[in-house]
Amino acid sequence: MESTRAKIITAAVRCFRDNPSDTLEKVAEEAGVSRRTLHRYFENREDLIESCKNEMLVSCNKAMILAYESDPGPIIKIRNMLFAAIEQGANYAFVKRIYERSNFSDLEMKKEFESDDVKSKWFNLIKELQKAERINPELTIPWIFNLFGSIIETAIYAFESGDVAKNDSRNFAWISFKGAIGLKE
Amino acid sequence: MESTRAKIITAAVRCFRDNPSDTLEKVAEEAGVSRRTLHRYFENREDLIESCKNEMLVSCNKAMILAYESDPGPIIKIRNMLFAAIEQGANYAFVKRIYERSNFSDLEMKKEFESDDVKSKWFNLIKELQKAERINPELTIPWIFNLFGSIIETAIYAFESGDVAKNDSRNFAWISFKGAIGLKE
DNA sequence: GTAATATGTCACATATTTGAGACATATTTC
DNA sequence: GAAATATGTCTCAAATATGTGACATATTAC
Incomplete structure (x- = not known):
């Protein structure tokens, strides 16, 4: 209960x-x-909001770290992180909304994102793929980062709204993200 | 003024x-x-919100129709519609937020989207590309529709936040959307 | 079953937001 | 420049939201 x-x-x-x-x-x-x-x-609205922020961040970061550690290959790591975030559903979407209006470099300063180093892990994965010329070199990392979040959110909303079944939303999200960044497998 | x-x-x-x-x-x-x-x-908050809805829809629909009529080819039509939406900036993002929690078939019932038939035009373009096997057949149209909106929003926010220059956000959006749906040009 | 704990209902004071009248001031029109 | 119009400031009543004490009721622990 x-x-x-x-x-x-x-x-x-x-x-x-x-x-x-x-x-x-x-x-x-x-x-x-x-x-x-x-x-x-x-205590008050602010206390509630702070508690939500903290708990959702912990929850999302935890899931993402587990996903990161689930496989040695960079592509599967990213895929699993995408799936983990989708699995978080409203939690992830909430966190995304909070930070939506911050730009990429501002986010780098925020402690919340340094706590478990999720973002830097993700960042390094994308960098690795770029270096290996396995993704489209035209796209910047800030763009890819924001796109990653948007596709996850799209999957969450598509499932919540009833447009797309849960498994389909996961698969579509991965297919779309791969294609969007020009990932060669 | x-x-x-x-x-x-x-x-x-x-x-x-x-x-x-x-x-x-x-x-x-x-x-x-x-x-x-x-x-x-x-008159009141509700009046203001209704006015915003109406005006933003008119503005977005108008821009999308012009974009639709700007070129005979389906791919350029879609591309131009994507660009037109990004150009709308906050207007488009506002409209997207209002309808975010509706599912695809609910949207089909709403008069707002029937007024200028923007959605059905867009729908038919995607259908055409599917039939011609020019995009990934695994992805459903509701998914593609939502993804289209998300990528536009991503571009708008990326530009607003300062992460990405205006022209880059347009180009990245098109590259990403193309890739995401597996569009063969 | 009793005691402790958790929750709901109610009421109320306070804070915040809204809507609008009155009037002063600024801007535009002719 | 005078008149008409638009806007800002101020005030206030009403509506809404918030925070909390008191007490009843429900649930849990032993």
Whole structure:
């Protein structure tokens, strides 16, 4: 049975992803608890948002590290990271939304992304593929990074909306990302 | 000189794109007018949002139709539609956000998309390319449709954030979209 | 079954946002 | 330059959102 705190965070992530100013009443309702209870767990809106950020980052980073370590080859590493992110669903989409308006070099400064070095691992994988001329040299790494996130988000939304079955969304995402960066396998 | 009404709508689109509940004070500030003035032009928040929806749809649809009519070939049509959407910038991104949570078949029912038949034109172009076996047959049209929107949005955000120069974002978007759907030219 | 803990309902004070009247000031029109 | 129009500032009432105490009720632990 999921804890009340976890239920609230899950609901908050879902609500705040699309509307950062959604009412706490709405979040509580989405969580299936009363607003009074929500306030018992979180001091205020800011506390709730920070908690969501922290937990979602930890969760996504963890999944991505596992995916990274799941195979020695760079291509499978990237593929598994893509799948791991899609599996995170709303979590990943929430994190993406938070950071959407930051540019690539700003992100490099943020501690959140250095904590587990997910981004630098990902960065090095792409660099490796570029060096080996296995992907399109015209595309910059910032572009590829943003595209990676967008395709994941597309897969998450396609599944959530009912347009695409879960397995299909994973496969389509991989096919599309590969093609988009001109990856030669 | 841009009219006050237009300034407010532009500002609202920018604000509401990322936060549908942003305060009207914020929108007014973004527009460079007082909130009192904003209230003179728009009855209430709902009126403002509806106006934004209508105007952005008209603007985007118009640009897309022009792009569609700019060349007889299906591939250049699609390319130009992609570029036209990127050129719309915040307008397109706003429209995309509004409809993000609708699935493909729901969108087919909405009059907004039937008004100028942009979507059906786009749909038929992709269908044509599928039939001619010029794109990857594994990918479904709903997936391709959503991906098209995501890549456009990626280009818009990449440019806005400063990661990618304007011309580069256009070119990267086209290269990536082509590759993603396996388009053979 | 009892005690401890968790949650919901209710009420309320406070904070924030909204909508609009009144009037001053700025800008545009002729 | 005068008149008309547009906008800003200020104020205030109403609406909405937030945070929390009190107490009842439900659930869990022993």
